[in-house]
Amino acid sequence: MPETIDCRGLSCPEPVLKTRQELLQASDDTYEILVSNAVARDNVKRAAGSMGWKVSVEETGEGFKLEISR
Secondary structure, three states: OOEEEEOOOOOOOHHHHHHHHHHHOOOOOEEEEEEOOHHHHHHHHHHHHHOOOEEEEEEEOOEEEEEEEO
């Protein structure tokens, strides 16, 4: 089960900073990031991708769920 990082309601750059910090200290191979808007979705996706992680995005009723894996 992936670790979930809830960044809903946070303004950029907070979702990117939280995600980046977690990925730098990665203890898991898969993470689930929850964000509430398209700007955060795009920024987190770009940041994780630049660190070599694979990202898939799913739209939810409350925003977006990004699944990030090695």
